[in-house]
Amino acid sequence: MALERWNVTNDLTLTWLNGGITHMDGGAMFGVVPKPLWSRKYEGNAHNQIELRTDPILIQVDGKNILVESGIGNQKFSDKAKRNFGITEESKVNESLNDLGLSCQDIDHVLMTHMHFDHACGLTVWNGDELTPAFPNATIWVQETEWMELKNPNIRSKNTYFKENWQGIQDQVKTFQKEIEVVNGIKLIHTGGHSAGHCILHITRGKQDIWHLADIMPTHAHQNVLWVLAYDDFPMDSIAKKQEFVLSAIEKESWFMFYHDKNYRALKWDKTGKHIIECITRNRDNE
Numbered sequence: 001m002a003l004e005r006w007n008v009t010n011d012l013t014l015t016w017l018n019g020g021i022t023h024m025d026g027g028a029m030f031g032v033v034p035k036p037l038w039s040r041k042y043e044g045n046a047h048n049q050i051e052l053r054t055d056p057i058l059i060q061v062d063g064k065n066i067l068v069e070s071g072i073g074n075q076k077f078s079d080k081a082k083r084n085f086g087i088t089e090e091s092k093v094n095e096s097l098n099d100l101g102l103s104c105q106d107i108d109h110v111l112m113t114h115m116h117f118d119h120a121c122g123l124t125v126w127n128g129d130e131l132t133p134a135f136p137n138a139t140i141w142v143q144e145t146e147w148m149e150l151k152n153p154n155i156r157s158k159n160t161y162f163k164e165n166w167q168g169i170q171d172q173v174k175t176f177q178k179e180i181e182v183v184n185g186i187k188l189i190h191t192g193g194h195s196a197g198h199c200i201l202h203i204t205r206g207k208q209d210i211w212h213l214a215d216i217m218p219t220h221a222h223q224n225v226l227w228v229l230a231y232d233d234f235p236m237d238s239i240a241k242k243q244e245f246v247l248s249a250i251e252k253e254s255w256f257m258f259y260h261d262k263n264y265r266a267l268k269w270d271k272t273g274k275h276i277i278e279c280i281t282r283n284r285d286n287e
Helices: 026-030 035-041 079-084 093-099 117-123 144-151 235-251
Strands: 005-009 012-016 021-025 049-053 057-061 064-068 109-111 124-127 130-133 139-143 173-176 179-183 186-190 199-205 208-212 255-257 264-269 276-281
Touching (some): 005 199, 005 208, 021 026, 026 049, 109 179, 139 144
Parallel strands (some): 064 109, 109 139, 139 173, 208 255
Antiparallel strands (some): 005 012, 021 049, 057 064, 179 186, 186 199
């Protein structure tokens, strides 16, 4: 299967891998925004669900293979959970890497914006009755508060923080507080909002400026700073961080890339934020 690849600079390539598909409730994904408004920008199905990809982004730079997010993995969901989360396809990250002449053993770093199930279930695999690392040679970067909550979820967060997503990888995890620059020009920045430890990714290489806002802007339809998720633990923090990062990036005509968007892999708006002036779209013909 042909994968969407973006040669950002002479020394930096982004490739979207196939991490699986979920269909989440549209009302929850757009919070208090009325359906007549959000459905103009992002189509829902007959069950009021919207399609959300869970496609990790492979960054190849400076001789390193860096994965952003991990997909929804395999064999992590009961039939009931698959129905509830609208899972129609599990991860094919292995196959995607093989198409590039790589394997899971070739991943050097995994950058986690947060550890909710739809981002983190791909970190471990079942080997019989034992959980083992999906990327055994990688360092996994997780914000410190996020890692602690994953291991000690509260009454609400236990529905999205699975023990299966930390058991088996503890020796690979490195935590940080405010930000971490894993390689030159590739940085995770703590924002909070969606979760207490939620982070975003900023790439600055050459003249390119690229943002991955993760789940404070999971799709292009969430560009409006007030359009935040009902899933957000701290929605006012999400709004504040979108004001801080999204508005300035649009003004600079920076790129935005996405893990969840069913239509766009990456795009650039004009300075008004009203018109898409460049984009990389998802190729549905290959599915």
